[in-house]
Amino acid sequence: MDSRWWSHALFYQVYPRSFRDSDSDGVGDLDGVSAGLDYLESLGVDAIWLNPVMVSPMADHGYDVADPRDIDPLFGDLAAMDRLVEAAHARGIKVTMDLVPNHTSSAHPWFQAALAAAPGSAERERYIFRDGAGPDGSRPPNNWLSIFGGPAWTRVTEPDGSPGQWYLHLFDAEQPDLNWDNPEVFADLETTLRFWLDRGVDGFRIDVAHGMAKPPGLPDMPTAKPEMLLAEMDDDPRFNHDGVHDIHRAIRRVFDDYPCAVAIGEVWVYDSEQFSRYVRPDELHLGFNFRLVRADFDARDIRSAIENSLAAVDLVDAVPTWTLANHDVERPPTRYGGGTAGLARARAMALVMLALPGAVFLYNGEELGLPNVDDLPDEALQDPVWERSGHTRRGRDGCRIPMPWSGETPPFGFSDHPDTWLPMPPEWAALTVEKQLADPASTLAFYRRAIGLRRAREEFSGSAVEWLDSPTDVLVFHRSGGLVCVLNAGAVPIPLPEGEVLLASGPVLDGTLPPDTAAWLV
Template sequence: MTDPAPMWWQSAVFYQVYPRSFADSDGDGVGDLDGLTDHLDHLVDLGVDAIWINPVTVSPMADHGYDVADPRDIDPLFGGMAAFERLIAAAHERGIRVTMDVVPNHTSSAHPWFQAALAAGPGTEARDRYFFRDGRGPDGLLPPNNWESVFGGPAWTRVVEPDGHPGQWYLHLFDTEQPDLNWDNPEVFDDFEKTLRFWLERGVDGFRIDVAHGMAKPEGLPDAADEAEILRHTDDDPRFNRPHVHAIHRDIRAVMDDYPDAVTIGEVWVQDNAQWAEYVRPDELHLGFNFRLTRTEFDATEIHNAVQNSLDAAALENATPTWTLANHDVGREVSRYGDGEIGLRRARAMALLMLALPGTVFIYNGQELGLPDVDLPDEVLQDPTWERSGRTERGRDRCRVPMPWSGDAPPFGFSTSADTWLPMPDDFAALTVERQRNDPESMLSFFRRAIEIRKGRAEFQGGDVDWLSAPKGALIFRRPNLPGESELVCALNAGRRPIALPRGEVLLASAPLIDGQLPPDSAVWLTRVG
């Protein structure tokens, strides 16, 4: 019996589009879907296979689209349904697949269901779609438990009942405007299924599932044993990663199996390999984000361990590994690795390492330009974490600043308006697409070449990684191939001195070699017959 043909997504390069920040077509300072459509040829030139679009459905935008008021319509801010249809058609015409963000854990407080729940009062069926509970203490003055919001502050907000008196509390693991859904209520899944099918029938190629380790809540909503960190949690946190979340994913997969070419990608913030792997069992998610590389310093031992852990976790269920260095939540790798020239050099090296690994790769918009995080003034910060943390956590706006396309001054072709939703720094002038496009030494040219090689050579088709001996401060691995056929070797030097190259012919290096050696803060691909 022959192995089944690989699915398109098992080796795809996805490009994450944060739509507010990609390109603005109508001059309001906020990116939109027609702006994305207008710039699809940039993605064709880059060589990506698919795009993942952060939320564009109808929303009051308290959390920039992750507070969904209507999951089956496109917000006018992004151009409405007609703009989405134009995007799907134009992307498919260019051979680019389109995946959307869906948000099953919660809705917006403006969602008709939540508004109905507020109006209906305690004990009603409308409230059973969410988590409404009586408070503790005298007159219910205290929240039902001690859970905290991921964004800071309590995870409960008290409502004013229809009779005008303070009453029950509702649960929101994120902002107050994002009430959590009660997935024990069958109406919740039924509605989510309608949403999935609605978009799949309109040509969407899959979904990134927000907070895929959420949804299921423990019976009785017990107190947490430990105080939670803002924007972080552990595997034993009662708010997340409950065992019965997997029944929800099996139900979702049953829907997706009616669309066998579509993919689901779960946001799975779970550290334990065995627990993480449960999410990518054959009847659950197709792919699960593994975020270890986003939490790794530029250190050979840390990088080796992160890669091997990710491979081990996926192998537990014979699943496809996923790789990413940055996204809209974790910040940009150029800044994480030291900013400036050293940050850029290390970011190039890590891009080469990531693209050498088997599995699916995710690039965050602007990563191909070498964009850094941006230090923003207090008065422009919009991430709800800033206010909810009592202005102690600056949040994620730093990595969401709009893309620079052209010109020498803000808004760098992103918009016709200089009043962009987040301000763009003057020093983006050196990083525009226009400036980098025809520069063979630019980060953009480097990404284009690396992706072209990855897609075009047989050395990248194998599914295994073998670690080879390496000098201190470096790591070397190969992608073994059939005997007599060429294999890929990748070396990364995170040490302080140049290292000798492994045996093989150089395919691509992230920095010029020095007397035939690999300099610090760089990586190289080589090909050789194994």
């Protein structure tokens, strides 16, 4: 078996509650994922990444884990997970899970024990409890704010009923941060890792992989912004501390007992040298580099993002990763301007991404060209960002709408229940899997062709990227296996370089590439 299968894999991110519903409750589940495996196999994916399916009160849609070694009934049970792993493996598809080591749910038995215990107790030492500031301890211990909005500290009532200490939660109040200076914390994580790896899971995406180690002494932030966005974590002084690398080295030692498994870090760090530390040979196998997600549809910005990503991994001879979408960011067709132009640019960027060496991550529905749904009614919003920001930030629900599979009206084959966990827009009737499979000009057909070529053609081999001369608004690079990728991010058509057009994201006429279009040449 290829122990480095992940170095060239195409991962498909499954947001389980939005992929497919098997039990008619309006929420996707694990048996729904199993039911979609034939579709994923035909798309050409090598692995799936499941967002959290562990036991959780769902304050943050599973990123608040109450029992990391069991499946939440919303998604099924351990038997359903075992069925999914077995069925995926039978199709040659790997299965990776989300791991949330920075914090637990406030419903976790450890945290409940901490609330029932006294200050300074062993139970509280698993988390980050501190006395409050001021003579009566009524102010938070420092000026830190939550990533989701509001303070990053919540005061507890002590067992005797008196006002008590404060606990840290960089995210929601129902997500208390763990104290990674406590050896019990890693010991429990190791148990969790081995539990799932022994059941056949092929690896983990590690949530907030740059966040577990806190700055010594928890000093005030120089500037505490009223809103701390997820995408700003790269320059947040509470993250990316040296101690986190000891944690990843300890995690890697567990993975070394499972040589075909992969550890993938969510690393919001943009400095090349700093990022490279996470993917050194004794730490993570892969790290998400989010520069391409954040790049504007601008040739210079896109090239800079690619160069940064390649430079970071080249420092330590690691493998680059590429993604344009996930459950935390606006969907590409909307992010690139919306409408026809936004979709054209999203398709063009897909060709750029798939032409690059390394591992690629697609987000469910990306292959359908789904846009963000930004007009959800207020009462439908579920992301904790909405409440914690005082209804000033609508959160991430717009990129998490369930997948449209078939039919002319919601819920489009996603569920038998008419009321899905987030409402589906009627205009998605034109974007269903069923309709796009029947249309050779559809976005889905385009992705299937692109992925198939990436898997089959020798031109996609080789790890080196050479930039070729091009006009200011154009991007041209040569992959060492022989592929040439051209992106026209300008306003006028351009002549294509010499070569056979293998695939283009839009019409190519008389040897010219229109604006908002990319092409592969050999």
